[in-house]
Amino acid sequence: MNALFLLFWTFFRISLFSIGGGYNMIPLMQHEVAFRGWLTSERFLDVLAVSEITPGPIAVNLATFAGYHVAGLPGSIAATVGVCLPGALLLLALGALALHLRERPAFRAAMRGLMPALVGLLAATAIRLALALVPAGAALPGFPAIAIFAAAFGLVLWKNPHPAFLMLGAAAAGVAFSCI
Amino acid sequence: MSRQPLHSIFWSFLRIGAGAFGGGMAALPVFEAELATRRRWLTPHDVAEAYAISQSVPGVIIVNFAVLAGLRFGGKRGALVAALAVALPAYFIILALAVLFAGRWETRWVAAALSGLRPAVVAVVAGAALRLGRSQLRSPLAWLAAAGGAALLFAKILPPIPLILLGAAAGLVLHFARRKDAGSP
Secondary structure: OOOOHHHHHHHHHHHHHHOOHHHHHHHHHHHHHHOOOOOOOHHHHHHHHHHHHHHOOOOHHHHHHHHHHHHHHHHHHHHHHHHHHHHHHHHHHHHHHOOOOOOOOHHHHHHHHHHHHEEEEEEEHHHHHHHOOOOOOOOOOHHHHHHHHHHHHHHHHHOOOOHHHHHHHHHHHHHHHHOO | OOOOOOOHHHHHHHHHHHHEOHHHHHHHHHHHHHHHHHOOOOOOHHHHHHHHHHHHOOOOOOHHHHHHHHHHHHHHHHHHHHHHHHHHHHHHHHHHHHHOOOOHHHHHOHHHHHHHHHHHHHHHHHHHHHHHHHOOOOOOOHHHHHHHHHHHHHHOOHHHHHHHHHHHHHHHHHHHHHHHHHHHH
């Protein structure tokens, strides 16, 4: 298959099955880019970190980067259009119906059923990404990585600060650890 | 509310796209500041409603919101203009960074910053899982289903899309089974 079409189609599919908002697209993204060999888990984490610091939709950030990485400028356009299109087309097609979708009992039931799947997907993805923190040949991540993870996780659960601030703090901590 | 000129729609959504740090999760105040406070095109209530709808269809929350609001302000062309404008800043910023960083990921300071960023991103994803679970999973059975889903994905038995479909189907089956029970004497 043509590389551009594959990028478009992959990100279209990811977007089409991402529902419920928030970080729910991340497991699908991670799965696809790893499965296709487009990005390593480390680079996926890097791009996710950059997405938290820069403005705009995280899905667009990830699609643009992966698309550019795989097939240059045309790739970045194909992936970005692919990720934006499903929701846009659906809303254009549904029109006023979209306003009432949320009140349908069957829709709410499907969303309720979806939630355990989404929580499970996010948890499994977090574990998979955590494995990328372990250096080759080691059994555990280094002390700096464990300390930063623990501090960030505690902050997320306790205060839930804006992710951009969390990322800036973490970058500073990474630089500080590298100097000592 | 009312129709708006296309160039105003474009500028407003470009501002939103350039101001929405942290993506769709953190975008509600940005939509409100631009569309309710600065432009007075929508009431805060309208903004909140459109935001909720953008999250209940598949896709990118911010782009979905732009399509919904754009439709209202300028029909199909308004929707296209708003969606394009809201995605442009993110697209060009990442493109610039991708070009700039190509071949520089392993240089000393970049690598040092990334060594701090990676564990923090894992913490954000793990935190998102726990937060979503605490707000949405109300029974031990739901937590058990979540753990089962995590195991199926982690062991590479099921990819994400079939798992998502399975969850939605289970919700629908439970719903119709309950309705049937309630309907029978």
